[in-house]
Amino acid sequence: xxxxxxxxxxxxxxxxxxxxxxxxxxxxxxxxxxxxxxxxxxxxxxxxxxxxxxxxxxxxxxxxxxxxxxxxxxxxxxxxxxxxxxxxxxxxxxxxxxxxxxxxxxxxxxxxxxxxxxxxxxxxxxxxxxxxxxxxxxxxxxxxxxxxxxxxxxxxxxxxxxxxxxxxxxxxxxxxxxxxxxxxxxxxxxxxxxxxxxxxxxxxxxxxxxxxxxxxxxxxxxxxxxxxxxxxxxxxxxxxxxxxxxxxxxxxxxxxxxxxxxxxxxxxxxxxxxxxxxxxxxxxxxxxxxxxxxxxxxxxxxxxxxxxxxxxxxxxxxxxxxxxxxxxxxxxxxxxxxxxxxxxxxxxxxxxxxxxxxxxxxxxxxxxxxxxxxxxxxxxxxxxxxxxxxxxxxxxxxxxxxxxxxxxxxxxx
Amino acid sequence: xxxxxxxxxxxxxxxxxxxxxxxxxxxxxxxxxxxxxxxxxxxxxxxxxxxxxxxxxxxxxxxxxxxxxxxxxxxxxxxxxxxxxxxxxxxxxxxxxxxxxxxxxxxxxxxxxxxxxxxxxxxxxxxxxxxxxxxxxxxxxxxxxxxxxxxxxxxxxxxxxxxxxxxxxxxxxxxxxxxxxxxxxxxxxxxxxxxxxxxxxxxxxxxxxxxxxxxxxxxxxxxxxxxxxxxxxxxxxxxxxxxxxxxxxxxxxxxxxxxxxxxxxxxxxxxxxxxxxxxxxxxxxxxxxxxxxxxxxxxxxxxxxxxxxxxxxxxxxxxxxxxxxxxxxxxxxxxxxxxxxxxxxxxxxxxxxxxxxxxxxxxxxxxxxxxxxxxxxxxxxxxxxxxxxxxxxxxxxxxxxxxxxxxxxxxxx
Numbered sequence: 154x155x156x157x158x159x160x161x162x163x164x165x166x167x168x169x170x171x172x173x174x175x176x177x178x179x180x181x182x183x184x185x186x187x188x189x190x191x192x193x194x195x196x197x198x199x200x201x202x203x204x205x206x207x208x209x210x211x212x213x214x215x216x217x218x219x220x221x222x223x224x225x226x227x228x229x230x231x232x233x234x235x236x237x238x239x240x241x242x243x244x245x246x247x248x249x250x251x252x253x254x255x256x257x258x259x260x261x262x263x264x265x266x267x268x269x270x271x272x273x274x275x276x277x278x279x280x281x282x283x284x285x286x287x288x289x290x291x292x293x294x295x296x297x298x299x300x301x302x303x304x305x306x307x308x309x310x311x312x313x314x315x316x317x318x319x320x321x322x323x324x325x326x327x328x329x330x331x332x333x334x335x336x337x338x339x340x341x342x343x344x345x346x347x348x349x350x351x352x353x354x355x356x357x358x359x360x361x362x363x364x365x366x367x368x369x370x371x372x373x374x375x376x377x378x379x380x381x382x383x384x385x386x387x388x389x390x391x392x393x394x395x396x397x398x399x400x401x402x403x404x405x406x407x408x409x410x411x412x413x414x415x416x417x418x419x420x421x422x423x424x425x426x427x428x429x430x431x432x433x434x435x436x437x438x439x440x441x442x443x444x445x446x447x448x449x450x451x452x453x454x455x456x457x458x459x460x461x462x463x464x465x466x467x468x469x470x471x472x473x474x475x476x477x478x479x480x481x482x483x484x485x486x487x488x489x490x491x492x493x494x495x496x497x498x499x500x501x502x503x504x505x506x507x508x509x510x511x512x513x514x515x516x517x518x519x520x521x522x523x524x525x526x527x528x529x530x531x532x533x534x535x536x537x538x539x540x541x542x543x544x545x546x547x548x549x550x551x552x553x554x555x556x557x558x559x560x561x562x563x564x565x566x
Numbered sequence: 567x568x569x570x571x572x573x574x575x576x577x578x579x580x581x582x583x584x585x586x587x588x589x590x591x592x593x594x595x596x597x598x599x600x601x602x603x604x605x606x607x608x609x610x611x612x613x614x615x616x617x618x619x620x621x622x623x624x625x626x627x628x629x630x631x632x633x634x635x636x637x638x639x640x641x642x643x644x645x646x647x648x649x650x651x652x653x654x655x656x657x658x659x660x661x662x663x664x665x666x667x668x669x670x671x672x673x674x675x676x677x678x679x680x681x682x683x684x685x686x687x688x689x690x691x692x693x694x695x696x697x698x699x700x701x702x703x704x705x706x707x708x709x710x711x712x713x714x715x716x717x718x719x720x721x722x723x724x725x726x727x728x729x730x731x732x733x734x735x736x737x738x739x740x741x742x743x744x745x746x747x748x749x750x751x752x753x754x755x756x757x758x759x760x761x762x763x764x765x766x767x768x769x770x771x772x773x774x775x776x777x778x779x780x781x782x783x784x785x786x787x788x789x790x791x792x793x794x795x796x797x798x799x800x801x802x803x804x805x806x807x808x809x810x811x812x813x814x815x816x817x818x819x820x821x822x823x824x825x826x827x828x829x830x831x832x833x834x835x836x837x838x839x840x841x842x843x844x845x846x847x848x849x850x851x852x853x854x855x856x857x858x859x860x861x862x863x864x865x866x867x868x869x870x871x872x873x874x875x876x877x878x879x880x881x882x883x884x885x886x887x888x889x890x891x892x893x894x895x896x897x898x899x900x901x902x903x904x905x906x907x908x909x910x911x912x913x914x915x916x917x918x919x920x921x922x923x924x925x926x927x928x929x930x931x932x933x934x935x936x937x938x939x940x941x942x943x944x945x946x947x948x949x950x951x952x953x954x955x956x957x958x959x960x961x962x963x964x965x966x967x968x969x970x971x972x973x974x975x976x977x978x979x
Contacts, residue, residue, distance in 0.1 A: 160633030160692065162681045186677055188638055189664075194677055195636040203636075220573030223608040223616075225601055226639070226697060227714045245660035248701070251602075253660060264599060264607055268575045279573065284639060284697065286660070301640045 156506040160197035175448035176295025182522050191292020191300035201468035209334045210305050213327045219278035224260045232259040236419045243287040253286035261308040262420040272426045280307035296448035303443040310434040317435045336463025340377035357407040361452035364402035404449045407441040460523030469504040472524040476512045481532040499559050569919045573610035588861035589708030595935050604705020604713035614881035622747045623718050626740045632691035637673045645672040649832045656700040666699035674721040675833040685839045693720035709861035716856040723847040730848045749876025753790035770820040774865035777815035817862045820854040873936030882917040885937040889925045894945045
């Protein structure tokens with residue numbers, strides 16, 4: 154893809170109203186545009202990151218046998234009356250009969266009812282990747298806490314508590330894989346269920362300075378608690394493995410809940426068991442803030458020059474920067490396009506910075522936009538059929554034969 | 567994919583409230599669920615169809631050099647005041663400062679302003695595939711006219727009217743390709759611009775009985791007009807090629823508009839030209855109702871037994887139905903899974919009906935769900951290493967060596 158056709162426009166200065174590192178860098182880099190407090194547009198580069206995160210999530214939800222659906226944002230108020238959540242103050246109500254979905258238990262439960270005609274239909278797990286609306290009193294921290302945001306929400310239905318317990322652990326593992334594949338180290342923290350449940354729930358937290366919460370955790374065994382409810386603190390010994398505990402700010406990127414029968418009872422979901430007796434399924438729910446995850450990745454991976462995207466979620470894996478004056482630039486650009494073609498054929502996402510801009514501006518933008526690998530092609534490197542290879546997060550660069558670039562990229566992908 | 571894991575649940579009877587063929591068949595087949603008037607959930611099979619339509623649209627919009635973005639549904643009322651569209655009665659207003667986007671000129675124009683710092687940034691074309699909200703007085707015809715629906719909307723910006731005119735024709739061609747790839751024959755009809763424009767616009771219409779409009783058209787040269795404004799009618803000679811004209815009901819599946827400077831002036835978009843003089847770009851907009859397109863395909867392709875999906879948008883291309891009693895069923899199922907593996911490796915989308923149901927039920931569901939190719943594996947066909955091959959829209963079936971199935975599918979894909 155050519156830079157001039159990719160719909161990228163970086164800004165010289167950080168936005169004056171950025172309230173966080175992710176807002177600053179994503180707006181400056183032209184990944185997102187702030188439209189209102191807590192409401193953002195996603196521009197071509199930002200959308201590419203989102204798509205890559207979604208692919209990872211879809212694969213991992215498939216791995217726990219969940220089926221994808223898409224429920225509406227317009228939901229009937231009467232459904233929310235059945236569960237007593239019709240007066241929740243974060244709910245937008247576009248008219249007197251309708252609520253904009255801020256969570257979808259009230260929709261998925263009656264939906265599941267249609268699937269569940271026999272105990273053989275259990276367990277059932279449905280997920281969606283969908284836009285949620287929450288009238289947050291204080292939208293803040295860029296795309297970490299928005300009024301409109303993309304969420305992956307999943308809901309599972311089981312014949313027994315044991316079935317739910319087993320599935321809950323499978324989803325927990327899938328969640329760790331999602332965050333790991335996004336480059337993040339997440340800790341699972343036992344938490345209270347809030348609006349959702351009086352039962353067990355877990356949050357998944359990633360260490361970053363932008364965090365609203367603080368957790369005490371053990372790097373050794375993964376034990377973690379929110380400091381608000383923990384009797385432990387940093388410096389003490391881990392209650393599980395006796396390693397010294399750490400304490401850091403963190404962002405919640407996902408949460409999972411055992412919901413019990415609250416919703417299946419409210420919507421009168423009953424499924425005949427093998428003996429023909431009608432039983433009420435138990436339910437779990439599992440959320441990941443997709444746009445929040447994107448913001449968290451930026452909080453976790455940036456330096457003074459810009460974003461440092463982890464390979465699996467980078468909008469482009471490689472940026473090729475041709476430089477030179479006049480005819481020499483044309484030669485560099487030609488070689489850049491040849492290299493792009495070779496790499497694309499290997500399935501590598503490549504951007505060629507074909508702009509008529511100074512090398513300094515191109516290098517600066519490459520750092521700001523955070524492409525993991527940069528290859529500079531200049532008249533000088535071309536003399537030996539080479540380009541200059543640099544990893545975004547490393548200081549040193551090296552020259553490399555252009556014909557070896559593909560091989561080298563695949564080694565670290 | 568196994569039927570029992572695909573999240574499919576067909577219903578015995580057509581829904582009592584179905585107001586159209588698409589609603590009847592899509593609900594009965596478990597593609598969609600009606601949640602409120604004009605509001606539907608998309609279930610796994612329905613979502614698969616939508617994804618395939620989206621891929622086609624994305625490819626064709628890429629072919630006209632458009633970049634994908636994602637704008638929010640929550641939009642600031644103040645933007646709509648600038649164009650005088652703040653009082654439009656189809657607009658939902660979740661609070662006194664916000665409108666749920668029912669079209670996005672008021673968002674994309676200020677967004678484009680950020681991209682357009684020099685005349686070299688023109689032309690610019692941005693599209694999104696996004697959920698729209700319209701408080702229609704009468705939501706009807708299943709997913710043909712909804713209050714919440716998915717739309718592809720694209721907006722282009724040009725330095726001159728000539729630039730717009732040229733691009734408009736390119737998009738028209740791209741639209742014909744989209745509809746053709748979805749199996750549909752679309753006619754372009756010159757129309758009035760409605761809310762959007764006093765300038766030129768075209769509708770794309772597909773012939774189906776569910777249509778709200780009637781068009782008079784020429785099969786020979788493609789000339790077409792809405793009967794409401796046409797001086798021609800069926801039986802007369804085509805004004806272009808003198809062929810006899812037809813007259814049929816039709817559904818509008820897309821529309822394109824030349825917007826002129828209405829929005830760029832309202833948002834004060836000015837771009838310095840090569841001489842440094844600031845000029846106001848002219849604008850075009852281009853819509854396709856994505857969910858409506860799915861409904862239209864069903865209206866156009868069904869018979870008394872169910873849907874007949876065109877190959878490129880079928881949720882699964884091939885359904886393999888193993889039959890037999892007890893151990894014989896297990897043998898058929900084993901062969902079905904082997905065949906599924908072979909076909910999947912060739913990139914073919916396959917569903918294996920592994921349900922413990924009668925052959926009659928399985929055949930009925932295969933017809934209802936509309937998979938283009940059906941392969942039945944029974945103890946009898948297996949004696950010769952064969953299966954029974956049937957095309958959904960053909961009456962006759964034939965036996966075929968299982969090892970030849972992949973080849974045969976690729977021939978017609």
